[in-house]
Amino acid sequence: MAATTARRLLCRSVRLGTSSYALRAVGGLLRPAPAFAAARRNFSGHPDFEPQSNVSGADDNKVHDMLKQLVTENEVVLFMKGNPDMPQCGFSRAVAQALEEVGFSDYAYVNVLKYPEVREGVKKFSDWPTIPQLYVKAEFVGGCDIVMQMHKDGELKEILPKPKTSE
Structure with a gap:
C-alpha cells in the first residue's frame, strides 16, 4: 500500500x-x-522532442534492405563504433570483448562511424536507439547491457553458432 x-x-x-x-x-x-x-x-x-536524423539524402528503404541482407547473410553481425581490434566507445569494446571471452571471433561487424546512414538506419531497423547492436541468425539480440547480462549469465555462448569443424 x-x-x-x-x-x-x-x-x-x-x-x-x-x-x-x-x-x-x-x-x-x-x-x-x-x-x-x-x-x-x-x-x-511531443513530435518536437523526437530524435532527429542528421543524415540527409539517405533512402530509408535502400538502407533497410541492405541491413536485412547483411543480417540474413551473416550468422552473427555486430554494429559497433570502431572495429573489434580498436573500438571507438566503451560499450562497443565491452560487447567485442564479451564475444572474445566466449571464444567467438567469427562474426561480421560494421563500423557505424564510417557510415552515418547505417548508424541511423540500424536504429530504425531494430527499433533500438543505441549502438552497439548484436544480431545472431538474423535476430536482434540487444545492445551492450543485454549482451553483457547474457554473458554474465552464460546465455551468450548458448545462442552463438557452434564453430564449424573442417573435415
Whole structure:
C-alpha cells in the first residue's frame, strides 16, 4: 500500500513556496525534484522532442534492405563504433570483448562511424536507439547491457553458432 502511494506521489506535483516541485524517489525516500524535470517527462511524447536524423539524402528503404541482407547473410553481425581490434566507445569494446571471452571471433561487424546512414538506419531497423547492436541468425539480440547480462549469465555462448569443424 505504501509503495502504491509513493508511486502516486511521484506523478503529482506539489507547491513548495513559490517554486513548483515534483517528488522523486532517492534511496527509498521521497525528495523534491525541480518542476522542469516533471515537465520534460510530460512533453517527451511531443513530435518536437523526437530524435532527429542528421543524415540527409539517405533512402530509408535502400538502407533497410541492405541491413536485412547483411543480417540474413551473416550468422552473427555486430554494429559497433570502431572495429573489434580498436573500438571507438566503451560499450562497443565491452560487447567485442564479451564475444572474445566466449571464444567467438567469427562474426561480421560494421563500423557505424564510417557510415552515418547505417548508424541511423540500424536504429530504425531494430527499433533500438543505441549502438552497439548484436544480431545472431538474423535476430536482434540487444545492445551492450543485454549482451553483457547474457554473458554474465552464460546465455551468450548458448545462442552463438557452434564453430564449424573442417573435415
